[in-house]
Amino acid sequence: METWRIDYRFILDNAPVASFPLVFDAATMRPLTPLPTDAPAWCRLDCQRCAGCRQADDTPFCPAALRLAELLAWSQHLDSWRPLHLEVRAGGRTTTVDTTAQRAVSSLMGLLIATSGCPDTEFLRPMARFHQPVADEIETAFRAVSTCLLAQYVAAQAGRRGDETIDGLRARYGRLHDINRALCDRLRNAVDADSIPNAMIILDCFAKAVPGMIDDALSELAGLFEAYPQDLPGA
Numbered sequence: 001m002e003t004w005r006i007d008y009r010f011i012l013d014n015a016p017v018a019s020f021p022l023v024f025d026a027a028t029m030r031p032l033t034p035l036p037t038d039a040p041a042w043c044r045l046d047c048q049r050c051a052g053c054r055q056a057d058d059t060p061f062c063p064a065a066l067r068l069a070e071l072l073a074w075s076q077h078l079d080s081w082r083p084l085h086l087e088v089r090a091g092g093r094t095t096t097v098d099t100t101a102q103r104a105v106s107s108l109m110g111l112l113i114a115t116s117g118c119p120d121t122e123f124l125r126p127m128a129r130f131h132q133p134v135a136d137e138i139e140t141a142f143r144a145v146s147t148c149l150l151a152q153y154v155a156a157q158a159g160r161r162g163d164e165t166i167d168g169l170r171a172r173y174g175r176l177h178d179i180n181r182a183l184c185d186r187l188r189n190a191v192d193a194d195s196i197p198n199a200m201i202i203l204d205c206f207a208k209a210v211p212g213m214i215d216d217a218l219s220e221l222a223g224l225f226e227a228y229p230q231d232l233p234g235a
Contacts, residue, residue, distance in 0.1 A: 002026040004091070006131060008108045010074075010101075011085040018074050020108060024115065029125040031115050036069045042190040043069055050182040052175075054119040063117040064179070065186060068109060072190060075105050080198040088133040095133050106199035107134045113183075113203075120175050126151070141210050141217035144169060170211040180204035 004026040010018040023032045041047060043065040045055055055062070080102040088095045088107075097104075111131050114124035126147050132139060151164045184200040 003032065004029065004129065005089075006111065007087075007089040008133075009087040009089075010104060011087065012082065012101075020071065022111070022115075024128075026129075029115055029129045030117070031067070035066050039066055039069055040190065042186050048182055048185040048189070050120075050179050052178070062186075064113045064121065064183060067112040067116040068183075068187075071105065071108060071112065072187065075101065075199075076190070078105070086133065088131075090131065097134055099134060102198040102202060103134055106202040109199055110203050113179075118179065120172075120179055123151075123172050124176075137210070137213055138217050138220065141213045142221065144173070144210055145214060145218065166214060170214065173207050173210045176207040177204060180207055 002025075004024045006022045006024070008020040008022070010020075012018075021033070024030060025032060039061055043061045045053070045057075045059050045062050047062075047065075049062070053062075078101045080100065082101040083098065084101055084104055086095075086097050086099055086104040086107070111128055114121050114128040127143050130143070132143065135143070145166065148164050148166065148169045155161065155164070180200060180203055184204065187200055
């Protein structure tokens with residue numbers, strides 16, 4: 001099996017480097033990193049369960065919460081605005097940025113939730129393969145729309161009906177907003193400091209912003225595509 005690895009490293013003054021090595025099946029972006037064996041109570045499925053959750057009732061733990069448990073254990077006492085240096089290594093490339101604890105943690109949380117196995121975040125797995133740390137709103141909207149259109153093409157090539165639409169994408173992000181709110185409620189009951197809930201709020205701001213930004217982003221980026229389709233062969 002070919003694997004894909006993404007390493008997050010949080011570097012703070014006067015503190016040990018915190019490393020989060022994530023390993024995935026490269027073909028599916030399903031995580032191969034082991035889950036915690038002693039999951040805390042806030043990870044249980046029936047703790048602040050999302051409305052409309054599609055997990056089977058006999059599933060003991062929320063998959064998204066389980067994937068967040070290790071990150072929470074490290075950052076639960078971390079103040080939101082504490083500065084840190086973030087390094088993310090993937091595919092021979094290293095991204096570095098000086099940012100705040102809440103922004104860096106939010107970036108990793110998004111990757112963990114996208115690949116957690118939650119049925120309502122599965123659509124994010126292609127974006128996780130090309131993960132962009134601490135992406136801004138327009139980058140996120142561009143990647144979301146591009147992935148949506150590519151999904152239609154991939155489905156058509158496989159002889160399946162490509163029924164993913166922009167309206168459908170908006171609905172998926174609306175559902176993601178509901179999930180983020182429920183996760184935020186879980187996390188508020190599990191931590192003392194504010195970095196984790198605030199990181200979740202940042203992540204949710206993106207989920208809320210993307211549906212409304214799609215048209216704005218497409219309009220803002222339209223000038224980049226002036227060459228299409230007139231310069232294509234046979235156009």
